[in-house]
Ligand code: FES
């Protein structure tokens with residue numbers, strides 16, 4: 001299905017380079033770095049959801065043997081600046097936070113003090129001896145109560161808890177609803193998640209008092225932006241900070257921001273002129289690192305009798321938690337911007353509210369816009385169910401077709417080179433929908449609940465600078481790379497990304513190999529060190545391939561052009577027309593075929609570095625080039641997920657009989673890595689949709705603070721995932737890359753909810769809230785007045801047994 | 804706090820005499836005192852399986868074990884699985900089937916199945932998934948790990964050409 005291409009190195013299913021060191025136990029993660037003499041930090045955290053800090057008594061802790069110091073918010077405020085977020089976005093209130101809280105704590109787990117000691121055991125003991133006197137305040141733990149006029153304020157500098165509010169309208173919603181056969185309302189409630197990378201957060205700060213230089217070892221997705229944050233908040237120059245990211249044991253969006261703990265550790269290393277290290281434990285990671293989602297959506301679709309959506313309204317409320325490490329509208333906005341995605345909808349309005357509560361602050365988690373496809377495709381299913389239509393038909397009636405492209409979404413986002421109807425049809429054909437409907441009907445007769453769901457995803461993967469500009473968010477979407485062909489002909493390259501387990505090293509080397517014309521084995525791509533890599537925007541969203549791979553490819557081409565200009569001189573030809581580099585050899589187009597010229601890239605490199613006077617006129621010595629590239633405002637990939645489920649009416653247990661993903665993510669650098677990302681994303685999405693849930697009680701206590709409470713899917717819950725690759729290139733990006741890795745989350749959340757709702761149609765109930773635990777499904781079944789259905793079931797069972 | 808005690812244990816075939824505080828976890832002693840950082844710590848409460856090592860040949864959570872309990876016992880870690888430059892069959896299959904991404908869970912999975920496949924050379928997929936359910940992997944979705952384990956079992960049973 002996938003379009004053929006002419007690439008030599010791109011697209012090869014090469015195994016990953018990282019594997020060897022990980023498989024033999026020689027990966028180097030943060031906590032594996034030995035640093036003699038380092039102090040260990042342990043944070044004292046609030047046991048309350050919301051409380052004033054009356055006093056902190058550190059005397060007992062300081063007196064313990066092995067303790068080097070105990071520090072509180074006021075101390076840190078002397079050595080660091082606060083974080084102020086005030087992008088000029090209408091409806092977004094500016095916010096500011098100190099490095100550690102000084103007057104009050106805002107959530108269960110908020111850090112109040114930090115202990116430094118000679119080992120982690122002693123630091124933990126001492127943290128328990130720090131006496132904090134609190135005066136508890138009522139906690140706000142849901143958005144409804146947070147928005148009441150008399151609600152306690154989470155951030156006392158604001159006039160209320162509504163930290164961001166935006167609305168938008170295109171077309172004429174009122175006119176569309178007047179024309180409509182019916183208005184279908186649907187609700188979607190996606191609960192609170194947390195990223196839970198297997199490696200928790202941590203850092204090792206090493207202040208060199210002689211050079212006045214900070215080296216920060218930290219697993220980070222975005223080394224350069226982090227360096228800028230660190231330098232700024234420590235009142236230092238960017239030349240005084242080096243950020244080095246070791247191997248990262250997963251991040252999923254949790255390792256982008258500069259967190260308060262990390263800044264405190266860096267400040268204390270400088271203050272004491274000693275290395276300081278910190279690794280949070282799992283409870284801290286689950287309660288205090290970063291949370292995500294908890295988004296409530298309501299849609300109202302004005303529809304014709306055939307299911308065509310004439311107009312669509314969205315109301316979205318996000319529970320953002322207590323602190324803003326990102327502009328509060330950062331995630332919600334994208335959901336609202338791209339909601340209509342694969343469908344031909346022109347009349348659209350949204351109202352988006354982001355609310356502060358006494359919970360851990362939200363951040364982007366793999367697919368910040370995770371709920372989007374569930375909301376859109378769930379709305380389609382609600383329409384189908386209200387009108388008694390086949391959901392697949394309602395999708396077809398509304399789908400964007402090839403001839404509609406390029407299509408400007410009502411928000412102005414332009415879709416082109418996407419194939420959502422094609423992936424839908426492929427997934428539908430793989431399922432064989434008529435045959436399934438027949439099976440489903442027979443099963444229903446036998447008292448069994450089978451369901452089929454579809455969910456089509458338009459994934460915004462790569463944000464160009466123009467997108468940031470239009471959104472009013474400071475920042476850029478460009479990326480930077482350098483490529484050096486060394487005198488021996490081997491190739492060092494670098495880019496401003498940092499992988500956290502995806503396996504960048506091989507596919508990015510393939511991009512360089514393709515641009516240059518050398519075997520992939522001769523290329524090494526260096527990442528994660530701010531003194532080595534060029535200033536780039538790091539890894540976030542699905543930008544790795546398009547921004548990272550694309551920039552490296554273009555940079556490698558630039559290096560190739562220079563190498564060929566030198567080769568032309570060596571071969572005594574006028575210019576590089578008719579020359580190419582192929583597997584590291586210089587070839588000439590002679591007699592209608594490519595022939596080896598006798599030169600290799602290493603011959604050219606030796607000339608460039610060691611014999612520069614022999615270079616052609618105007619060619620500078622060396623083979624060292626750099627380049628920046630700014631991708632289009634937005635690059636999209638697309639996919640359709642299809643899933644068959646069965647629900648046990650007696651227990652509410654859900655089983656997945658079949659799971660298919662038809663995906664178009666453009667030119668693929670390395671199919672091994674892409675498949676891993678597809679499977680991993682679906683698994684993470686399903687785990688979230690079925691099991692994971694961050695739970696706060698009414699007093700603001702986080703009661704999901706261990707892996708026994710915050711449940712992550714194991715090998716027994718994740719199904720086999722069938723993948724149908726349907727890749728078509730993007731015409732605007734280098735080599736046609738589209739990017740991917742988050743859409744699997746969007747699709748899996750939507751498809752599982754849609755499949756469950758399809759199964760529940762005979763019961764007359766609809767799931768509006770995740771996770772789909774057996775308890776929740778069972779409660780729905782119980783609540784429904786389904787005595788008739790149960791009677792049918794038991795009668796059928798009896799009949800089956802009798803027969 | 805009680806004073807450190809001397810213990811003697813065998814780690815990856817070598818006898819080691821060390822002084823450790825009685826409350827120090829085996830995972831921390833392996834990583835900090837013996838510099839065997841291939842064993843990872845993902846939760847320190849016995850759920851994730853990242854810290855799995857073999858104690859006298861049986862898989863165990865090193866985060867739930869005090870190092871002092873190891874007096875006279877034999878501990879095997881990920882660092883001993885490959886022979887020189889050559890992967891063991893499980894490592895090889897995980898590489899070929901792309902059974903790892905960030906690699907943080909990998910050592911625990913390898914150690915779990917090094918022991919399991921020795922006693923259960925011909926498991927089916929459901930059995931592999933059941934045993935694997937003691938190890939959380941946040942990256943892969945397990946499918947490729949399961950494929951790798953089944954492949955390794957085949958290779959161990961029938962030789963590399965299988
Ligand atoms: S670290 Fe031991 S089970 Fe998680």
Ligand code: FES
Nearest residue numbers: 904905940941942
């Ligand atoms: S590979 Fe990352 S947790 Fe398993």
